[in-house]
Every structure is written in C-alpha cells, then in structure tokens.
Amino acid sequence: MLPLQEISDRVEIQDLFARYSFAIDERDWDALDSVFTPDARIDYTESGGVSGSFAEIKAWLPQALERFPMFQHMVATTRLVLDGDIASSRTILFNPMTYRPADGPDQVFFIGLWYRDKLVRTPSGWRIAERYEEMGWNHNVPAMPPVPEVSDKA
Template structure:
C-alpha cells in the first residue's frame, strides 16, 4: 500500500475512534473527556433534538444539567461517512439513542431517538478533533407528549 493510501486509512480509523470516544464520554457522563474530542473553539448545535447550540465550553457546561434527568441512555454510532481533505474533514454519522425517561406519575419508559451527526473535523497537534457538530433529526419513537411540548418539537 502506498503512503497516501496508508494515511487515508489511518485518518479514517482515527476519525471513527473520535466518534466512538464522544459517544462513550457522553454515556459514561465523563464530560471532561470531551476536551479530547472537541477543539476548544468548537461550535455545537443540538437544537434539532431539543437541546441548545453554542460554543463548546457553554455546551459542555449544559450537558450534565440536561442529561441528569435521564436515569440511563446509550449512543450507538455507525454508518460513518468521512470526506478527508488534508488536515480537514467532514462527516455524517448515524446515531441510535435509546433513553430511559422518568414518567411524571412514577416509573420509567424508554424512548428511541434516531439522528445524524453532521461534523467538521480538524487535525490538531493532539490528533483529529471535532470543530463543529450539528444534529439532524431522523425520528423519535415513544417520546412522551410532555417532553415534546417542553422541547417544542
């Protein structure tokens, strides 16, 4: 294999690992681990699924507060599509996101969210990082009506 092909393969593997690192950090509620996922000046837009948008530090601060209401959740990512151009890349990543939701009357239920992450990446001295991430809604299943109303979805 020639050096350029090896570099493309190495970049793709590192980008896939970056996407998985993000999902695992969120699911472990290890929000400080996101510092090795995003660039310090990253812009994140979670509005498509009812969240906020803004600079990475503000969104990082918001995440623990927003996710504290869910006893459990999981991000399963795949269908990774990357376009790599030197030290920049874009990506479209599928995410299946089941979340346990407390019921107002007691107990819990599980909803399923399907979304795409639409990303821009930059190669940094520490490796690839996400410089921009936006969610694109695909579907929600079993989302409680009270939550849809509160999120204005």
C-alpha cells in the first residue's frame, strides 16, 4: 500500500500537469506562474519550438501560439519517480491543433509527445523546474513559417 504522502504527492503532481494544460489551452499565461518555478528551464526544440527560461518562454508562448485558433493538451499516462521533495516524470501528451494560415483554410493536425520533467516541492506546492518536450510522432502537420525566436528581454 502506498503511504499517504506519496498518494498526496501523486495527486498534486497530476493536478499540476492539468493546470499546465488548461493554462496553455485557455491562453492564461499568468496561470503558468503556479506551474513552473521562477527559475525553470523549458525546452520545446525537439517539437519545433524554442528553449529558454520560464520568463522567456512565458513571453514567447502568446506569439508562437497565435497562429493556432484551437488546440488541446491532453496529458495521460505518467511514469513518476518521487524522491522526497524532488521528482522526475515522463508523461504522454496527445495534442490536436488547428493551424490557420494567412491565406487558405484551417488545417487540423496531431502531435504525440512526452513531457520529461524535473519537479520540486515548494512552499506553494509542486512545481516544474525543468520541462523537455520529447517528440514522438505527428500526423498531417502543415508547412508553417518558423516560430518566433525567444526574446532576451523577457
């Protein structure tokens, strides 16, 4: 039987991943403040994005996701290794998206990847200290212009 603390940690981390998904899907960028540590590092490069500090990525996301009128981040199975106040995880993400080109019809496409995270318990609860998107597969991805660069003014 799992100890009560481990059960609580697992539920809190599952909620953390759901808060991330809802923050992105609802374009509530300030909600990400309760998901990441202020000094978090985020790397979306393997899936076509950028890498940077949490502040840089938070400023970058509205620009990068502007061309997508709809998307859903559906997190699923998580392999979680807890070690006191730190943890590591690998979580499946299924991400249908709609791309809206400047000229032409919307196109729906699908991405499957994993989030590889390092997590820490803070006084405010569990937070993501490092996030790496590990590309798995994609389907029907349209040709798109490159994503904007990360601004060092974040």
